[in-house]
Amino acid sequence: MAQIMKNIEFSQVLDLKELITYQQGQVISRTLAQTPIVSITLFSLDEGEGISTHTTSGDAMVQILDGEAEITIGDKLLIVKEGETLIMPSDVPHGLEARKRFKMLLTVIKY
Secondary structure (H helix, E strand, C coil): CCCCECCCCCCCCCCHHHCCCCCCCCEEEEEEEECCCEEEEEEEECCCCEEEEECCCEEEEEEEEEEEEEEEECCEEEEEECCCEEEECCCCCEEEEEEEEEEEEEEEEEC
């Protein structure tokens, strides 16, 4: 059977926010799993950086590991902080911006 998880150590305790660093003026990503049904990705965004509005064919769960993000879903603007989680429904336009630099774990489930 093929290994689905990648870019991460197995059989040890990990602190997810330590697995990705901040880079000035950049959005950094680290894919942990990618299949036709599921994707799991760590992101770090420097203050003021963002991901432009787009849609996905699956529900997306954002878990903020550090910092603070401004996330727009449709016409709704939400502020999400460290320790908080938000679900972005499939096929609804969404985008985000770093109010303060932040790290997140993004899990997308397609169906």
